[in-house]
Amino acid sequence: MTDNLKLGQxxxxxxxxxxxxxxxxxxxxxxxxxxxxxxxxxRAIEFGVDISSSGFNLFLAGAPGTGRKTxxxxxxxxxxxxxxxxxxxxxxxxxxxxxxxxxxVMPAGKGARLRDDxxxxxxxLQELIPKAFDGKAYEEQQRTTGEKFQEKKQELIxxxxxxxxxxxxxxxxxxxxxxxxxMRDDKPLTQEEYQDMPEEEREDLDxxxxxxQAHIREVMSEVKGVDQALREELRDLNRQVAMNVLxxxxxxIARGYRDLDDVSEHLRQLEQDVLENIEQFKPQEEPSxxxxxxxxxxxxxxxxxxxxxxxxxxxxxxxAPVVIESNPTYANLVGHIERRAQFGALLTDFTMIRAxxxxxxxxxxxxxxxxxxxxxxxxxxxxxxxxxxxEVRVEDNAERxxxxxxxxxxxxxxxxxxKVCLIGNPRYYHLLFAYDxxxxxxxxxxxxxxxxxxxxxEALSRFGPFVxxxxxxxxxxxxxxxxxxxxxxxxxxxVEDQQKLSLRFGELNDLIREAAYWAKExxxxxxxxxxxxxxxxxxxxxxxxxxxxxxxxxxxxVLMVDTEGGKAGQINGLAVHMLGDYLFxxxxxxxxxxxxxxxxxxxxxxxxxxxxxxxxKGVLILQGFLGERFAQNQPLTLSASITFEQSYSEIxxxxxxSTELYVLLSALAQVPIKQGIAVTGSVNQxxxxxxxxxxxxxxxxxFEICAQRGLTGEQGVMIPRANMQxxxxxxxxxxxxxxxxxxxxxxxxxxxGIEVLTGVPAGERxxxxxxxxxxxxxxxxxxxxxxxxxxxxxxxxxxxxxxEMVQPHEVGDEPPSPPKPPEGPPE
Numbered sequence: 001m002t003d004n005l006k007l008g009q010x011x012x013x014x015x016x017x018x019x020x021x022x023x024x025x026x027x028x029x030x031x032x033x034x035x036x037x038x039x040x041x042x043r044a045i046e047f048g049v050d051i052s053s054s055g056f057n058l059f060l061a062g063a064p065g066t067g068r069k070t071x072x073x074x075x076x077x078x079x080x081x082x083x084x085x086x087x088x089x090x091x092x093x094x095x096x097x098x099x100x101x102x103x104x105v106m107p108a109g110k111g112a113r114l115r116d117d118x119x120x121x122x123x124x125l126q127e128l129i130p131k132a133f134d135g136k137a138y139e140e141q142q143r144t145t146g147e148k149f150q151e152k153k154q155e156l157i158x159x160x161x162x163x164x165x166x167x168x169x170x171x172x173x174x175x176x177x178x179x180x181x182x183m184r185d186d187k188p189l190t191q192e193e194y195q196d197m198p199e200e201e202r203e204d205l206d207x208x209x210x211x212x213q214a215h216i217r218e219v220m221s222e223v224k225g226v227d228q229a230l231r232e233e234l235r236d237l238n239r240q241v242a243m244n245v246l247x248x249x250x251x252x253i254a255r256g257y258r259d260l261d262d263v264s265e266h267l268r269q270l271e272q273d274v275l276e277n278i279e280q281f282k283p284q285e286e287p288s289x290x291x292x293x294x295x296x297x298x299x300x301x302x303x304x305x306x307x308x309x310x311x312x313x314x315x316x317x318x319x320a321p322v323v324i325e326s327n328p329t330y331a332n333l334v335g336h337i338e339r340r341a342q343f344g345a346l347l348t349d350f351t352m353i354r355a356x357x358x359x360x361x362x363x364x365x366x367x368x369x370x371x372x373x374x375x376x377x378x379x380x381x382x383x384x385x386x387x388x389x390x391e392v393r394v395e396d397n398a399e400r401x402x403x404x405x406x407x408x409x410x411x412x413x414x415x416x417x418x419k420v421c422l423i424g425n426p427r428y429y430h431l432l433f434a435y436d437x438x439x440x441x442x443x444x445x446x447x448x449x450x451x452x453x454x455x456x457x458e459a460l461s462r463f464g465p466f467v468x469x470x471x472x473x474x475x476x477x478x479x480x481x482x483x484x485x486x487x488x489x490x491x492x493x494x495v496e497d498q499q500k501l502s503l504r505f506g507e508l509n510d511l512i513r514e515a516a517y518w519a520k521e522x523x524x525x526x527x528x529x530x531x532x533x534x535x536x537x538x539x540x541x542x543x544x545x546x547x548x549x550x551x552x553x554x555x556x557x558v559l560m561v562d563t564e565g566g567k568a569g570q571i572n573g574l575a576v577h578m579l580g581d582y583l584f585x586x587x588x589x590x591x592x593x594x595x596x597x598x599x600x601x602x603x604x605x606x607x608x609x610x611x612x613x614x615x616x617k618g619v620l621i622l623q624g625f626l627g628e629r630f631a632q633n634q635p636l637t638l639s640a641s642i643t644f645e646q647s648y649s650e651i652x653x654x655x656x657x658s659t660e661l662y663v664l665l666s667a668l669a670q671v672p673i674k675q676g677i678a679v680t681g682s683v684n685q686x687x688x689x690x691x692x693x694x695x696x697x698x699x700x701x702x703f704e705i706c707a708q709r710g711l712t713g714e715q716g717v718m719i720p721r722a723n724m725q726x727x728x729x730x731x732x733x734x735x736x737x738x739x740x741x742x743x744x745x746x747x748x749x750x751x752x753g754i755e756v757l758t759g760v761p762a763g764e765r766x767x768x769x770x771x772x773x774x775x776x777x778x779x780x781x782x783x784x785x786x787x788x789x790x791x792x793x794x795x796x797x798x799x800x801x802x803x804e805m806v807q808p809h810e811v812g813d814e815p816p817s818p819p820k821p822p823e824g825p826p827e
Contacts, residue, residue: 002756005745009738012729014455014498016485018529023464025526027478032465035071037453037503045072048445049079049365049419055442057387057419059370061426062449065506068423069324069367071449076322076365076421083320086363089312089414090114091350093305095269101309101350103412104262109315114263115308117253118270122306125274128245129281133238149230156226160219167208171216180212239275246274270306304351311335311355311414312362320364325357328368330378333357334386335394337409353411358383358392361418370424370432383420387442390416452500455492459501463488470509476516479527486532487511493728496696511535543582547701550577550586554705559646561587563706563715566672569593571757573644573659574680574702574717576694583694585701587678589645590659592667594783596791597639601626601664605644611651618654622661624685625750629777630784637788640664655692658683658720661750662757669779673757676715677745678702681723687750691722696729703733703742711736716743718756751777 023029035042048058060068088111091101164171170181182189182205250271257263335356339346357366373379378397386392391413432439453459467479490511494502514535519527553559561572572587603619605611627636642660644651658681666673680698682690699717706715724746736742747753751762754776763775771778
């Protein structure tokens with residue numbers, strides 16, 4: 001008897017009692033502030049956030065929709081408010097090496113202050129220095145200094161002229177220098193007179209001229225020295241005038257940064273540079289061109305080197321920053337250097353350096369999605385390099401990898417102290433941990449997010465406030481307790497477990513929104529259970545086109561599935577199809593043909609390479625079961641082919657292995673299987689039926705086929721008993737079971753299952769090890785013995801008539817070669 005294997009309606013679904021929730025509508029409840037069911041992940045995050053040791057960055061591993069980002073944001077917001085505000089970071093001109101801008105790290109707020117101070121300094125210098133140089137005192141001092149040195153020059157020239165006159169020469173000043181002219185009788189000596197002079201007089205004249213030229217060179221050197229001294233004194237005068245303006249201004253600025261050595265050093269270098277380039281603050285004359293009417297643009301002085309490029313400004317921040325980078329390209333993560341086009345060239349300077357999210361999160365937390373990090377070239381390596389070196393170096397990625405060897409800036413590295421939180425699927429964590437040694441050294445904290453939680457009193461008490469929070473946040477209609485109870489039942493169905501609730505908050509939130517929508521369409525004031533049910537029905541209708549087309553093919557007998565009668569060697573298996581986020585079950589005919597041979601159980605799908613290794617394993621287990629049960633005293637002699645009829649894609653998984661065993665036993669025993677019963681479940685070599693996945697979709701898929709053809713009261717589905725806890729069936733199935741029109745059987749062993757399917761007991765061994773006569777096991781044992789005897793008889797007869805036998809071969813292998821003809825000439 002198998003009636004004890006049938007499940008009652010109360011076992012098919014765990015229904016929440018709305019009256020036990022303790023409220024009438026969610027309007028009475030306060031919004032949930034706690035986290036549902038992720039205690040392990042929360043503790044891991046709190047630990048990773050609090051620990052300050054190096055390398056303890058976090059990896060949040062879990063499925064999408066489990067609240068990873070929401071929970072992380074909430075915890076980081078709480079942690080960041082209690083941490084000190086990180087410093088400002090700025091880039092400034094490097095006066096010693098302009099291609100290597102310096103980085104300045106200052107307490108929060110001082111970066112903006114320094115930027116404003118230097119901006120005001122430049123403006124003041126542009127205004128005050130021209131005024132200082134336009135004053136009468138400066139002009140008088142400049143004139144006095146010039147006259148003093150002019151007198152010295154004139155004294156030298158007068159002395160030179162007097163010396164030349166004594167030697168009989170006249171010295172004239174020309175653009176090329178001084179020219180010496182021999183004199184006779186106060187007149188210049190002509191060439192003819194020079195030629196008519198005696199040889200001794202000419203040589204004496206030449207000698208005196210050479211001596212005079214040497215003296216002139218000495219005097220010219222002294223004149224240049226006077227000019228140099230004039231320039232230096234004028235430069236000192238300009239520096240003194242500029243210092244009168246600059247000194248006061250710089251003193252006020254430097255006073256505010258005495259405790260910052262790097263800033264103080266930069267201010268000293270800036271002051272020196274201003275004094276050395278004081279001319280740039282004077283009014284610039286427009287350059288003129290020899291072409292009338294054409295003017296060149298006025299060349300403005302480049303004063304950018306005195307400014308501050310504040311790349312990280314934490315002046316307005318309170319606590320540590322939390323940066324969520326949604327597009328972690330290399331430039332967005334590390335930073336980049338901008339360029340501007342000018343006269344056909346791309347120019348840049350330190351003011352065009354831009355910090356990335358690493359720099360902006362410095363001193364705080366950076367949140368990244370691992371898929372986005374791995375998808376963007378160079379980003380993952382840059383992230384590791386920054387965390388290992390504890391610094392961020394903004395540089396051209398193209399130059400770093402030698403793609404464009406153009407000269408550019410090489411800014412100093414920015415010190416880095418950041419806690420990075422990666423979010424992603426657990427498989428990314430496992431792959432990176434296994435294949436990247438650096439990863440395991442810098443991401444030492446793993447926060448595992450579960451996708452389900454126990455359906456206990458604590459979880460139920462938090463579910464109402466969870467709904468209330470979304471209702472309040474998005475201004476939705478309040479939920480009645482019956483609506484919340486329906487949501488709880490759907491939550492259990494999401495995870496296919498009567499004792500669990502789903503933690504995929506994204507799916508739950510969408511269902512809440514859709515139920516609220518249908519309640520509003522119904523002009524209801526609150527969301528009730530019927531609105532939740534309507535949301536489920538409507539969502540399934542939108543996605544079920546493919547399922548309906550498959551069911552239509554079955555109803556039109558294009559896909560052959562019997563739901564009545566009995567046949568040996570034929571059974572209905574159940575499969576689940578996944579189309580994106582939509583699952584549906586459907587029956588598939590599985591057949592078995594047993595015949596004479598030694599090949600054992602033949603998996604046709606494997607022969608034609610249409611099965612996955614997990615399915616192949618399930619079929620091979622059948623051979624082990626038969627051997628363990630029927631081949632203890634003699635070899636197992638049979639050939640039996642098993643296949644999924646009308647299957648045109650790869651078959652994966654072992655959830656049909658028990659189904660294949662049933663159809664194999666039926667084919668061997670020649671006992672018909674009830675076609676109204678579909679089967680699912682895997683099996684081990686000892687015949688124990690094991691749990692499978694997708695049990696609800698499988699049952700409902702077969703139920704819909706039977707309902708469309710008309711329920712007979714003999715139809716149903718047989719499942720593993722271990723899957724009873726996973727049943728969360730739709731009300732249509734539950735109602736049919738309650739009315740006796742459809743049945744669900746739960747079995748632990750194939751012996752129970754074969755009796756349900758055939759109505760014939762599996763049978764037990766007696767004291768002599770023999771099976772009870774008329775049972776399935778007895779019939780199988782007799783059939784195997786008969787096949788063995790027939791094969792032995794056939795083999796003997798074949799060997800007598802033909803010593804060479806054609807051996808069986810696998811599909812896809814080359815067929816065996818025919819026997820070679822005898823050698824020698826033909827008769």
